[in-house]
Amino acid sequence: MNISGCRVGVAVTGSFCTFSKIYKAVQEITAQGAKIIPIFSNSVQSIDSRFGKSADWIKVFSDLSEHPPVFTIQEAEPIGPKNLLDILLIAPCTGNTLAKLANGVTDTPVLMAAKGHLRNNKPVVIFLSSNDSLGSNLKNIGLLMNSKNIYFVPFGQDSPEGKPNSMVSHTEQIIPALEEALDGRQLQPVVKPY
Ligand SMILES: Cc1cc2nc3c(=O)[nH]c(=O)nc-3n(C[C@H](O)[C@H](O)[C@H](O)COP(=O)(O)O)c2cc1C
Numbered sequence: 598m599n600i601s602g603c604r605v606g607v608a609v610t611g612s613f614c615t616f617s618k619i620y621k622a623v624q625e626i627t628a629q630g631a632k633i634i635p636i637f638s639n640s641v642q643s644i645d646s647r648f649g650k651s652a653d654w655i656k657v658f659s660d661l662s663e664h665p666p667v668f669t670i671q672e673a674e675p676i677g678p679k680n681l682l683d684i685l686l687i688a689p690c691t692g693n694t695l696a697k698l699a700n701g702v703t704d705t706p707v708l709m710a711a712k713g714h715l716r717n718n719k720p721v722v723i724f725l726s727s728n729d730s731l732g733s734n735l736k737n738i739g740l741l742m743n744s745k746n747i748y749f750v751p752f753g754q755d756s757p758e759g760k761p762n763s764m765v766s767h768t769e770q771i772i773p774a775l776e777e778a779l780d781g782r783q784l785q786p787v788v789k790p791y
Pocket of ligand 1: 612638640646690
């Protein structure tokens, strides 16, 4: 299904090095006619890093939306009961958020958005970005791959020599993965080398 006209939650978590490429992908999502609701994890709201200031990133993502950004668990809570989204993209998704999602923890706005949205039996798409994807988080990837309504943007080892446990999703596969997930399918191949 085409994303044009869809309501896409864009949940941003603290893999700061990916923000510029995720931002370009979200621009393309809006250019293709989707309406986004930005949702920010607590770390994104509080950490300035060498990849930019928190306030600046929040502004540029929020400027892509007509909907006010979601900053708190209270603000995320209506996403389920008011049926605000067709699909939720967690991009980037840290190892931290991935582990919590896989284990039923709901202590950030992003996780509250996912919980509320999943109760409506609708798709969540994960853009993986973690240095321990093939380490302590591999079991969580496996759990989520076997979970109803959870899909992945295809991922691969981005630096097999330098960071052998790291895996990151492919930015150019975000929109195709959303389109497949809207039809209830995982975009394949889900493991795609860099
Ligand atoms: C500069 C910087 C870069 C980071 N990059 C990543 C990353 O790429 N992947 C990841 O899983 N965690 C990364 N982290 C760690 C997360 O930000 C940290 O685990 C945080 O608690 C995540 O919270 P959140 O998932 O609620 O956003 C980074 C932290 C910093 C300060």
